[in-house]
Amino acid sequence: MLILRELTLSDENAFMSAVRAWPEHELDWISFDWRPGVNFSDHLAKLKRDSLGIGLAEGRVPHTMLYGFVDNAIVGRVSVRHQLNDHLSQRGGHVGYAVNPDQRRKGYASEMFKQALQFLHHKGLDKVLVTTSETNLASWKIIEKHGGLMENKIWDSTEKTFVRRYWVDTKN
Numbered sequence: 001m002l003i004l005r006e007l008t009l010s011d012e013n014a015f016m017s018a019v020r021a022w023p024e025h026e027l028d029w030i031s032f033d034w035r036p037g038v039n040f041s042d043h044l045a046k047l048k049r050d051s052l053g054i055g056l057a058e059g060r061v062p063h064t065m066l067y068g069f070v071d072n073a074i075v076g077r078v079s080v081r082h083q084l085n086d087h088l089s090q091r092g093g094h095v096g097y098a099v100n101p102d103q104r105r106k107g108y109a110s111e112m113f114k115q116a117l118q119f120l121h122h123k124g125l126d127k128v129l130v131t132t133s134e135t136n137l138a139s140w141k142i143i144e145k146h147g148g149l150m151e152n153k154i155w156d157s158t159e160k161t162f163v164r165r166y167w168v169d170t171k172n
């Protein structure tokens, strides 16, 4: 059973194990903020401020980082944006997820996505935007499995790929 929730102070060991599952140049997939040397409690305080929308950097919206726990170990994470800005409306959307490389193809991303939709529903959002690269088959399978309806595909000139933009009903 997977539990999706915010980190607490007692999760430091689980968090550090999850960090070690990722190559250093891909740390964004497990945390946007934590980097070697950052104190864990300072990191938690930053996550809390981001979630409450306090002291956000220019162009950032309130967002909550939720971690997927299975048997007390972190298998992945979901970044949940509470609202969109111009950039997220095109690329990024409300929800971004990642599963540790050694934990893939066990249905964890799908389950985290389902629980993230419930989280956003409780925040008052009935429909959310989710975007994914045309080449990321696993990602768009997850979105379509949860009722995602594609609005369009747009060209991402930085990544040189089409991006699929979907709307998902959070009650699905």
Ligand SMILES: CC(C)(COP(=O)(O)OP(=O)(O)OC[C@H]1O[C@@H](n2cnc3c(N)ncnc32)[C@H](O)[C@@H]1OP(=O)(O)O)[C@@H](O)C(=O)NCCC(=O)NCCS
Binding pocket: 029, 096, 097, 098, 099, 100, 103, 104, 105, 106, 107, 108, 109, 110, 111, 131, 132, 133, 136, 137, 138, 139, 141, 142, 145
């Ligand atoms: C994309 C990602 C989150 C999928 O995580 P996962 O836990 O392996 O996904 P799931 O096990 O829930 O699988 C979801 C579906 O995708 C399929 N799938 C998973 N990996 C796949 C792959 N490499 N190729 C094809 N299909 C794949 C599964 O079979 C499943 O389909 P099904 O429901 O029809 O059986 C993971 O590969 C990842 O973290 N990638 C890097 C980060 C990323 O790309 N995030 C998405 C950004 S939009």
